[in-house]
Amino acid sequence: MESIYRGKIANRKSNVFQLLAAADKYEVLDLKNISEDMIFNEITIENAIQTLINTDKYSATKVLDKILVFIALNLSIIDIISGTELKKFIVEKPDLVMKLYETISERSFLSNCENNCKNKNYIYGNL
Numbered sequence: 001m002e003s004i005y006r007g008k009i010a011n012r013k014s015n016v017f018q019l020l021a022a023a024d025k026y027e028v029l030d031l032k033n034i035s036e037d038m039i040f041n042e043i044t045i046e047n048a049i050q051t052l053i054n055t056d057k058y059s060a061t062k063v064l065d066k067i068l069v070f071i072a073l074n075l076s077i078i079d080i081i082s083g084t085e086l087k088k089f090i091v092e093k094p095d096l097v098m099k100l101y102e103t104i105s106e107r108s109f110l111s112n113c114e115n116n117c118k119n120k121n122y123i124y125g126n127l
Contacts, residue, residue, distance in 0.1 A: 016042075017054050024058040036063035043070055048077050049089060056096055068103040075104070 016038050023032035036055075040063050043051050052067045071077050078086070090097050 020055075020058050020060060024060065032060070033062075036060050039063050040066050040070075043067060045074055045077050045080060048074070049081060049085075052096060052100075053089070053093060056093070064099075068100055069107070071100060072104045072107045 016035055020035040023035055048071050055064050
């Protein structure tokens with residue numbers, strides 16, 4: 001409760017997802033934003049998929065989107081995951097797999113097009 005009143009988080013690594021859960025449940029936006037920022041600051045290639053799974057449990061779209069882009073930009077993450085762990089992720093979280101695929105596809109298209117297209121309107125449309 002101290003985190004809610006003071007806007008500070010002690011012992012960051014051990015309870016950040018608990019705080020995110022409480023912030024989401026009680027709609028404490030400042031604490032939710034702090035928790036999401038902390039989660040993203042602690043992300044590594046080794047923990048990205050598990051962090052994605054843990055974050056998906058809450059309405060934390062800001063950090064979820066950042067993690068998806070992080071994974072899309074660091075596809076070597078897929079090589080680090082064991083076959084069993086990857087299969088479990090695909091079977092148990094097909095919605096996340098689809099979001100990840102969409103993020104990778106979007107990033108790949110934009111990257112290829114930026115490198116190969118002279119007309120930026122082709123990439124972004126006539127916004």
